[in-house]
Amino acid sequence: MYKKIIKQTIVYGIGYIIPKGVNYLFLKLFTTKLAPIEFSLYSEMYSSSFLLINFLTFGLENSYLRFLYKNRGREKTIVFSNVMIVFSFVSVGVLLSGLLFIYPISFVFGYKGHEEYLLMFFMIIFLDILCVLPMNWLRANDMDVRYSFLRVFGVLIFFSVSMYMLSSVNHIVFFPIDLIKKHTDRTGYIFFSNFVASLASFIYFIPIIIKTNFKKINIPLIIKMLIYGTPIMIGSLVFSINQNIDKLIIKRCISDEMNGSYTACYRIAAFISSYVMSFRICIEPFFLKKAETVDAKIIYSKMTYFFTLVGSVIYFFICSNVQQIAKLMINKKYHRTLSTVPLIMMADLFLGIYINFSISYKVVDKTIIGVYISLIGILVTILFNILVLFSKFGFLMSSLGILASYAAMLQVSYIWGKKNYPVNYPKWKMIFLLFLAYIAGSITCITNGIILNILEQAVYLMIVYCFFFKKKH
Secondary structure (H helix, E strand, O other): OHHHHHHHHHHHHHHHHHHHHHHHHHHHHHHHHOOHHHHHHHHHHHHHHHHHHHHHOOOHHHHHHHHHHHOOOOOHHHHHHHHHHHHHHHHHHHHHHHHHOHHHHHHHOOOOOOHHHHHHHHHHHHHHHHHHHHHHHHHHOOOHHHHHHHHHHHHHHHHHHHHHHHOOOOOOOOHHHHHHHOOOOHHHHHHHHHHHHHHHHHHHHHHHHOOOOHHHOOHHHHHHHHHHHHHHHHHHHHHHHHHHHHHHHHHHHOOHHHHHHHHHHHOOOHHHHHHHHHHHHHHHHHHHHOOOOOOHHHHHHHHHHHHHHHHHHHHHHHHHOHHHHHHHHOOHHHHHHHHHHHHHHHHHHHHHHHHHHOHHHHOOOOOHHHHHHHHHHHHHHHHHHHHHHOOOOHHHHHHHHHHHHHHHHHHHHHHHHHHHOOOOOOHHHHHHHHHHHHHHHHHHHOOOOHHHHHHHHHHHHHHHHHHHHOOOO
16 A cells, blocks of 8 residues: 555656746746746736636535545446536636626736737636546546646646747747737747647547536536535635735735745745645545545554655755755845745645545535634734734744644644544654654754764664654554
8 A cells, every 4th residue: 555655646746846847947937038027927817827727616626536436336427527517617608708808807907908818818727627627537547647747748838838939039930829929928928838738738638528428417416516625615715825925924014035035945845845745636536535445544544644754754854955955946145034944844744734634524525624724724824924023033933824824724623533533643653753853854954064964864764764663553
């Protein structure tokens, strides 16, 4: 069981780490070629597209996985078809609404004169919504290699088209792209590149999408899936807001310069968030598949412990080499907020454990609990960020707010699960692993000398090895 989870986590991790690496190249390219106002405009609409897709899918991608395994007697095509029918109507409705009201929308949101931005924006939304379920279909069928390949393939297409369109001299004449270049500006080039990548994914998924059987529409089933998925969607929106409050407050209450440094250092923590996301993509279908089995709770306990063990090791090695990593990834002038990295990474680990704990309310169809927990998290974040106004080191308050927020969410989820879906998690072992990683990482982080650093890392690995194999859970 461990070997399969490790293999899939690595494969899914590749599908997240490589795109993130390419995104760093994007950042360099875009900030070189685009003026700040142009890049700000694209970033704003990119964030908007993420929130809009999250809202318009109503959490049905999660419902698909849950109902696929919950109703084993039901044909898989019925569950797939009904979710795809909803997505088809929603995506067409969004596209038509965008086309019909493109001029009023451009006027209201300040894009008058650049209606082509919105045209491409709505076409991207249309294609991406239609691709959400096929991506989850790959997860449900353990096609981890294809899933990761598509993520990497899509981002490479985006990058290649962007490079071509933003280059000052094009050696290859390609009529459709050259035609687009005559009708928009550099910001529009980025939207078009995104559209081409989304179109490529859609074309790849056509064989899966055509599996939809519109004759098998089941309104009661759709309503049940919406009831299950909508709270997840609301929780995701609240969670997205929670992740960005700190940056908004630092920007407005301290300075743009401090926010730039804070955001740059935040990217180092992306190594942990990539691990969390890779594990989540891998483990969520597995957890839901095992929900009806007699040993489900034992599996949940072991997998959560395994996640904590591996995550704490990754955390330690990033912390112990954070100075070297920072020199490679970001300019020295951004290092002033480097002290936030251990806190943000530990917060991401807490988030990963919370995601594992959240299976307790998902398998009993109480997804509304996730909304309540997310609201608790955002309240904690706001309370800590208020202290930014009164603290000399406001950016530390923001990172502590994220840590406290996810810690609170983790604890509330654990307490709720203990009362309503009790799982015997090895709580003290997990706490020890996290504590050891934080203390050892903090000590090694400030150690001078390569030999001493390597020695400390070897000692840490020996302790973890003995902890895992001599006291095996």
